Every structure is written in structure tokens, then in C-alpha cells.
Amino acid sequence: MQLKDVAVLITGGGSGLGAATARAMAAKGAKVSVIDQNKDNAEKVAAEVKGVAINADVTSEEQIQAGIEKAEAAHGVARVLVNCAGIGGSMRIVSKDGSIYPLERFARIINVNLIGTFNVLRLFAGRLVPTPPDGEERGVIINTASVAAYEGQIGQIAYSASKGGVVGLTLPAARDLAQHKIRVNTIAPGLFLTPLLMGLSEEARKSLGAQVPHPARLGAADEYGALAVHIVENAMLNGETIRLDGAIRMAPR
Numbered sequence: 630m631q632l633k634d635v636a637v638l639i640t641g642g643g644s645g646l647g648a649a650t651a652r653a654m655a656a657k658g659a660k661v662s663v664i665d666q667n668k669d670n671a672e673k674v675a676a677e678v679k680g681v682a683i684n685a686d687v688t689s690e691e692q693i694q695a696g697i698e699k700a701e702a703a704h705g706v707a708r709v710l711v712n713c714a715g716i717g718g719s720m721r722i723v724s725k726d727g728s729i730y731p732l733e734r735f736a737r738i739i740n741v742n743l744i745g746t747f748n749v750l751r752l753f754a755g756r757l758v759p760t761p762p763d764g765e766e767r768g769v770i771i772n773t774a775s776v777a778a779y780e781g782q783i784g785q786i787a788y789s790a791s792k793g794g795v796v797g798l799t800l801p802a803a804r805d806l807a808q809h810k811i812r813v814n815t816i817a818p819g820l821f822l823t824p825l826l827m828g829l830s831e832e833a834r835k836s837l838g839a840q841v842p843h844p845a846r847l848g849a850a851d852e853y854g855a856l857a858v859h860i861v862e863n864a865m866l867n868g869e870t871i872r873l874d875g876a877i878r879m880a881p882r
């Protein structure tokens with residue numbers, strides 16, 4: 630599917646990988662709606678790409694439904710969804726001081742990263758299915774997992790479980806939506822330089838980058854954006870999770 634004049638929804642579009650995808654897709658002529666719970670960032674990126682800002686939490690049915698309607702009023706029914714919203718968080722099951730991982734904390738990470746992804750995916754698909762296809766395709770969904778889905782480090786139990794869930798839903802979602810000509814793929818990034826890592830010192834960033842076999846550096850957000858664009862444009866990519874990681878395999882810590 631070509632992106633020119635196509636309406637696109639990007640969750641987490643106010644920052645990092647989502648913002649880079651908003652820029653990359655807008656450069657291809659897409660009409661972009663930036664969905665983010667951070668209102669200021671959503672507005673900033675939307676203004677930059679001449680798109681629409683939607684202040685919504687991916688875990689809320691009402692907010693996402695309203696957001697999809699707002700985007701549709703401006704751009705028509707969206708054919709592309711990129712799920713980038715996500716949160717991290719690190720804690721051991723039993724910490725050194727003996728405290729046990731709080732269940733609410735685990736549930737919060739699963740709720741945003743996994744259930745939030747599914748929430749937006751299902752509401753997006755629900756709106757798109759009744760719309761006629763554009764040639765052999767009706768739409769494309771791209772989710773964001775992480776290499777932590779495969780090599781979760783110490784402290785990443787909730788994050789890894791949430792991203793493993795995103796990898797796990799990719800094939801059944803693609804199979805389920807195949808009859809509607811909607812493709813579903815997931816990108817599993819390695820270490821990318823986004824606001825998440827920008828807070829680290831230059832030295833810490835270099836040391837993290839040096840763990841990547843080749844190229845031995847942190848990924849740039851626009852490299853993620855470029856892959857997201859390619860996934861939309863390449864009709865044979867479906868039901869797959871693509872690692873984008875310079876061959877890194879994370880160590881236990």
C-alpha cells in the first residue's frame with residue numbers, strides 16, 4: 630500500500646519511535662493523526678507533520694473511540710495503524726530489601742503495552758472493515774514489541790511479558806484479519822536513542838551502543854520509521870515480527 634493521501638493513526642506519536650514514524654509517513658504524503666496521552670507532545674508533533682493531535686490513553690475504550698472519530702472527521706477512515714505507545718519499568722520479583730513485586734505494577738505495564746495495543750488494534754479494525762479495500766489491500770497494522778520479548782533482562786519481567794504478548798498476538802491477528810485484507814506485523818526494536826535513553830550520559834550511551842555487534846551504536850528513531858514505511862509498502866509482509874537490532878542479543882543484566 631502506498632502512503633500518499635492515506636490516513637494513518639500513530640499511538641505514542643508524541644515522542645521517540647512514534648514521532649519518527651509520524652515524520653517518515655508524512656514525508657510520504659500520509660495524513661497523520663498523532664495519538665498520545667502527553668497532550669503537549671502530541672500537539673507539537675502533529676503541528677510539525679500538519680496532522681491532527683489526539684490526546685488519549687490507549688487503555689481507554691472511550692478515549693480511543695473518540696480519538697478515532699476525531700481523526701476520521703479530519704482525514705477519512707484510517708487504513709494504517711502504528712502502535713508505538715508503551716512504558717518501561719524495572720524491578721526484581723523479590724528485591725534486595727525483601728519487598729515483593731507489587732501486582733498492580735505488573736498489571737499496569739501489561740495493561741498499557743499489551744492490552745492497550747489490542748484495544749487500539751480492535752477499534753481501528755472495527756472502523757476499517759466496513760470500508761471498501763484499496764486494490765488488493767484494505768489496511769496495515771504495525772505493533773511495537775522489543776527484543777526483551779525474547780531476551781528479557783533481570784528486572785524486566787513485566788515489560789518482557791507484555792512484549793512477548795505483542796509478539797504472540799501478531800500471527801493470530803494477521804490470520805484473523807486476512808479475510809478483511811488487513812495485514813498485521815510487529816517490529817521488535819533493540820536499543821534506540823529516544824527520550825528514554827537520552828537522559829543517560831554520553832559515556833553510558835556509548836557503552837550501551839558498544840554492545841550492538843554491528844553497527845555498534847544505538848539505533849536512530851528514523852531507522853524504525855523507515856521500516857514502518859517499508860512494511861506498509863510491501864504487501865507480502867504479513868504475520869511477522871521483525872527484529873530491528875543490529876544483531877544484539879541481550880545478556881541477563
Ligand SMILES: NC(=O)c1ccc[n+]([C@@H]2O[C@H](COP(=O)([O-])OP(=O)(O)OC[C@H]3O[C@@H](n4cnc5c(N)ncnc54)[C@H](O)[C@@H]3O)[C@@H](O)[C@H]2O)c1
Nearest residue numbers: 641644645646665666667686687714715775818820821823
Ligand atoms: N527506545 C528503545 O530502545 C525501545 C526498544 C524496544 C522497544 N521500544 C518500544 O517502542 C515503543 C516506543 O518507545 P520510545 O522509545 O519511542 O518511548 P517514548 O517514551 O519516547 O515514547 C512513548 C510514547 O508513548 C506515550 N504513551 C505511554 N503510555 C501511553 C498511554 N497509556 N496512552 C497513550 N500514549 C502513551 C508516551 O506519552 C510517549 O509519548 C514503546 O512501546 C517501547 O516499549 C523502545
